Structure formats: structure tokens, C-alpha cells
Amino acid sequence: MNTQKENEFSALTQHSVEKIGGTSMSDYTAVRDNIILAGAQGGSPYGRIFVVSAYGGVTDLLLENKRNGQPGVYGHFADDTNEENWRAALSAVGNTLRQINEELFAQGAELDEANAYIEGRLFEAERCMENLHKLCQHGHFGLEDHLLTVREMLASIGEAHSAWNTAKLLRRDGIQAQFVDLSGWKSELTLPLDEHIAQELAGINLDKVLPIVTGYAHCQEGLMATFDRGYSEMTFSRIAVISKASEAVIHKEYHLSSADPRLVGENKVVPIGRTNYDVADQLANLGMEAIHPRAAKGLRQQEIPLRVKNTFEPEHGGTLIDGDYRSEQPCVEIIAGRKQVYALEVFDQDMVGSLWQYEQKILAAIQRFKSNVITKDINANTITHYLGANLKTVKRIVSAVKQEFPGAEVSTRKVAVVSAIGSDMQVPGILAKTVSALASANISVLAMHQSMRQVDMQFVIDEKDYEQAVASLHSCLVEVHDHGEAICVA
Helix, strand or coil, X not given: CCHHHHHHHHCCCCCEEEEECHHHHCCHHHHHHHHHHCCCECCECCCEEEEECCCCCHHHHHCECCCCCCECHHHHHHHCCCHHHHHHHHHHHXXXXXXXXXXXXXXXXXXXXXXXXXXXXXXXXXXXXXXXXXXXXXXXXXXXXXXXXXXXXXXXXXXXXXXXXHHHHHHHCCCCEEEXXXXXXXXXXXXXXXXXXXXXXXXXXXXXXXXXXXXXXXXXXXXXXXXXXXXXXXXXXXXXXXXXXXXEEEEECCCCECCCHHHXXXXXXXXXXXXXHHHHHHHHHCCCCCCCHHHXXXXXXXCCCEEEEECCCCCCCCEEEECCCCCCCCECCEEEEEEEEEEEEEECHHHCCCHHHHHHHHHHHHHHCCCEEEEEEECCCEEEEEEECCHHHHHHHHHHHHHHCCCCEEEEEEEEEEXXXXXXXXXXXXXXXXXXXXXXXXXXXXXXXXXXXXXXXXXXXXXXXXXXXXXXXXXXXXXXXXXXXXXXCC
């Protein structure tokens, strides 16, 4: 980053950088009234930079359904067996985006302009994919070599659509918003992420202009290669870091609460209120991200606090996360967990004294197939990794491990992990109390973990017991206590 850009960013003081999630984005009135206007400081909506996600469900249509894995445009294109499938999927995306536009803009010139903008993106994307498909019919070019680029191009369409629309609507409603496109569409030069952000935001007067920035950012690092669909959180984090924001804010459709209200009951859960980045990392490890750990790292290093707010309760302060917070008394702040976990157990009598060699090769197989290790057990002759992966991936890992250790016994079992998490859990007897609560609910503990850092306890249980385990632990560790700013264990 050159000196001029550094000087321009040094002037951006006492501002916040705020990210709006996809479900919230789908309700423009709530975004305008509950975030933009309700969050105005001193009556001014400015002094903030907004990073927006695609409208709810749009990225699923462009890439693949995040919950059930059903292919979107990218999934059909990557399959490369029927060209008509990805064309039909892209056409369906166009219909969806135009329908969203019809709900946001009145008939006439405004709607025509909104449709023309996104149709131009879709047309260019289809043309690029068509040309690439033809090119890869020749033996010298492989489709797989270009799939990540296609994935990024398709993902960028969702954020460009929502950011352009939001800036347009806010200007219609009297707010001087400016669309900031980090997607690199038709860009001839690919810059490092920080430099790209600095270049696009340079010269914007935050006292008078409200930037609406795409969550996807095209850059040399290739965000999707590392973060896949968590790319918008990295964009959000880097904008906060390089602009020296006083606070980072994420607006979601729910509070960061003491448990999943669908499992425990909405009348029993409470917003956490305060916690630290250690807790956020534990949640991310379970697939329940408040923020991606790599994105949180930059905020933590620069001592930028992160606030998670509920879009639909603007009067509530949400949950503030920073690096230094410790509860006044030891606390269990949240009961969280994950189903559909696979225990990969490797037993070998020859492992005694050579654990590190086995561990190294097993982890290499897990990394090769891009699986996530939630936790693990090790004893003299057995290593068990608990994987957040689908069955197909687990079978591939098992095959690779068996090739490495043909004499070992390799087995898998579907389990669940439930965890009690807090910024300070140094409570004598808390482990015994927690195990007793599970036993009272007739839940068998298959494995358990409590680290010396005292920020979480993890219990491996049968998958069928997951919902009851969450409810039992919440009842034992949370509901029996008074709830102030923190949830404390007596």
C-alpha cells in the first residue's frame, strides 16, 4: 500500500465497519430502519462502512445449497456432463434476482435500471462460462484448472446485486449511499486484498457518504480458496483493520445466545452480552461461526471489538466480543454443539512409541480431503479424530489411512459433540456437575475433553442424544442462575 493511501485511511477515525447477513438483507425496510437509521450517531447515518452479503438463498442458487448440498449453477457447471443444466440453473438465478428487484423497485425506470444492471452481469458470466466450456473440450485445457475462478465469479454476482440495489434504494430514501464494487468485474489488474480495498475506498468522505461494499472481494490471494463461503467475513475484517475502525459490527437475524432456541426454547435462552474471541473461536470450530477465526484474528490483533447484533431488535446492544474480556465470576456462556460428526478411530499395537508418525500421516489424509477436525483423542495405541465431514469424504480418508497403515484397525462411527463454552470456566467441580447432568438424562458420554485453557468442555455422545444433551446442559449450567451481563456458574 502506498503512502498516499495510508494517509487517506489515517483520516478515517471514529467510524465503524458493519456487515449485514443475507437473511437481514432480504428485508430492506428492516435494514434501512433498524440498522441504517436506528444506528445513526447524533442523528447522522454516516461514519460507517457497510459490507453486505447476497440476499438470503441467492448464493445457494449460484454455488450449491449450504445445508443439503444440492448443486447450484457452479455445481452443475463443475459436473460438466450436461451443458443445459448449468444454463437452466443460471436462468433460474436470473428469474430470482429479477423477482427480488420487482419487490424492491416500483415499475418503471428504477426497475428497468436495476434489471439492466444485474442482467449485464449474468450475460457476461454466461458468456465466460460458455467460452471456457468450449475451450476445455480441447485436450490441452482442463476444466478443473479454472473451477475456482468460475466459483468466485459466480459468487460475486450475489453481492454485487444486493450492494447495488441497497445503495440505489438508500439514495432514493435520502441517504447519500455509494456502491463500492470489490468484485473486480472486468478488471485488468488483480491486486492484493488490502491494496484493492484501499484503492476502492480512497477518497470517500465518511462524514457525508455511506459506502455499501460487496462482501466478495477479488484479489491475488483468492479468498474462496481459503475461506470458501466465509469470504465476506474476511472482506469485512480487512476493511475494519486497514481503515482503523473503532468497532466492527455484524448484523444477523438472531442474537448470539446461550443455546439454540429451537432446542432449548426461546423463553429459556438469553443473549450472551459480553464474551471474548476465544469463545468465538470455539463456536467456529463447531461450525457455528460468529465470525471466521482468520477474520477474527485481524480484529483481535488490532484490538478492534466485534459486536454481534440482532437486526430485528435494534434497541438491544447485542453481544460485544473483544480480546481481553473475562467474566467477573467464572461463567458458562453458551451451550453449543454439532451433529453429523464422524469418529475416525485408528488402532495399531505398533503405535506405542510412534504416535507422532501415525498422527502426521493421518492428518495428511484428513487435510488432503479438506475435512475439519473438531477434536481428537490419543492414547498409547489409538488415535481418534472427530471429523466435520460428509460420509463420502470420510470413506476417502479411511481408504487413504488404510493404505498408509495396512496392519491397523480403522473404524468409523457417527456421533455428536456438545460443548459448554465460556470466557472463564475455572470452576471447581464443573466437569463432575456437567457429567452428572448428562447421566441424569440417561446420556452416555463416549469421550470428553477439558483443556487447561478453561474455555470449553466437549462431550462426544450418540447422535440420537444430541438435542436432549443440549437441553440438559443448558438447564444445569445456565437456567438455574440469574442472568445479568453474563451467565455465571455458582
